[in-house]
Amino acid sequence: MADSQDVxxxxxxxxxxxxxxxxxxxxxDWARPTPAPGWTIAHQIAHLTxxxxxxxxxxGDPEAFKEVAAGAGRDFDGSVQQVxxxxxxxxxxxxxxxxxxxxxxxxxxxxxxxxxxxxxxxVRPLPAPVLAAAGMMELxxxxxxxxxxxxxxxEHTDRLRYLVxxxxxxxxxxxxxxxxxxxxxxxxxxxxxxxxxRWEFGPADADQRISGPAVDFCLLVTRRRHRxxxxxxxxxxxxxxxxxxxxxxxxxAGPGRxxxxxxxx
Numbered sequence: 487m488a489d490s491q492d493v494x495x496x497x498x499x500x501x502x503x504x505x506x507x508x509x510x511x512x513x514x515d516w517a518r519p520t521p522a523p524g525w526t527i528a529h530q531i532a533h534l535t536x537x538x539x540x541x542x543x544x545x546g547d548p549e550a551f552k553e554v555a556a557g558a559g560r561d562f563d564g565s566v567q568q569v570x571x572x573x574x575x576x577x578x579x580x581x582x583x584x585x586x587x588x589x590x591x592x593x594x595x596x597x598x599x600x601x602x603x604x605x606x607x608x609v610r611p612l613p614a615p616v617l618a619a620a621g622m623m624e625l626x627x628x629x630x631x632x633x634x635x636x637x638x639x640x641e642h643t644d645r646l647r648y649l650v651x652x653x654x655x656x657x658x659x660x661x662x663x664x665x666x667x668x669x670x671x672x673x674x675x676x677x678x679x680x681x682x683x684r685w686e687f688g689p690a691d692a693d694q695r696i697s698g699p700a701v702d703f704c705l706l707v708t709r710r711r712h713r714x715x716x717x718x719x720x721x722x723x724x725x726x727x728x729x730x731x732x733x734x735x736x737x738x739a740g741p742g743r744x745x746x747x748x749x750x751x
Contacts, residue, residue, distance in 0.1 A: 493618040496645040504629040516578040520631040530628045532573035535585040542592035619652035627708035653707040653734040660731035663739045669724040694722035707734040714745040
């Protein structure tokens with residue numbers, strides 16, 4: 487992972503990009519359903535707000551966060567809904583203000599964590615730069631749901647490298663979500679950045695290989711597009727199977743998206 491402050495700056499820029507998607511929406515638009523079943527645009531922003539509040543608390547007040555995490559461990563889905571509920575009760579303008587406040591507080595708290603020190607998180611402690619990259623994953627996925635709802639084409643930059651690195655680090659999450667045992671072999675990932683740069687991870691001589699554009703890779707691991715609609719290729723039986731289950735977040739995989747769902751947009 488690159489310099490921690492670089493990741494924080496990238497997190498802040500991605501947050502501003504998502505904020506721009508909803509800043510000028512009419513109040514009625516916040517109730518529009520998104521591709522995530524049962525979730526409106528307001529749900530998407532409420533979830534991001536709650537996530538940043540938790541990240542800010544984990545970095546800035548670890549003991550208080552541990553109490554929250556203990557509750558989430560007992561009933562994860564119930565805890566998510568409980569955290570969302572107060573934000574969803576707010577008017578869109580107030581919810582947007584909460585998103586801005588919690589996002590900036592989290593960025594500040596993460597930036598203040600000394601290098602090499604971990605912060606508590608839902609499963610295990612993480613270095614602050616890794617938690618920031620996880621925040622970028624959340625912004626990418628939920629931001630894509632909002633963009634799809636509004637038929638907006640997003641512009642991506644090489645900031646995606648932090649999300650790609652995070653997805654490579656968490657390559658086994660899809661196996662966990664499906665109660666499968668990850669293969670013992672290592673994968674090689676060759677990902678093409680929006681700028682055209684090539685990012686490579688894993689053993690260069692690995693038999694199992696994944697390659698393709700960074701944007702498509704991120705859409706896959708956030709399950710915002712079906713693999714059939716992405717320009718990703720796999721070489722090797724295990725790599726081919728991984729494209730069906732890849733995800734960069736813990737917990738249930740969810741329904742994902744269907745082939746051709748966004749064709750023509």
